[in-house]
Amino acid sequence: MNTVNSSMGYTPFQLKSSFSPRIILPLYLPPPTNTPAEDLALRVLQEIEFDFMEAMDNLMAAKISQAHSANAHQAPETPYEVSQKVMLSTAHRWREYVQKRDGRVAKFMP
8 A cells, every 4th residue: 555656656545645644754855856847847836826826816806896886786774673564575485385395385375
């Protein structure tokens, strides 16, 4: 399970989980030496991550802008008091009642 495959250079666990579990820390850490291809790959990955973060920020800004615009055109809230009479519309209530699919029939609902 923890044996490095000679053709792939990775353990099966590492390919599946993207990390390799270790019980003992390695005694020797080779100095990091990056080839130009590795530097390019790292730079591309950093650009992708930056673009993703920027897209997330843009989506958040759009949500905030939409919420602000929706709230600006909202009618003022009507304060209701206890025992005050109000008129309710039940025109589309039958659809919710029937869609529960437990054998209900809505023929007497308005």
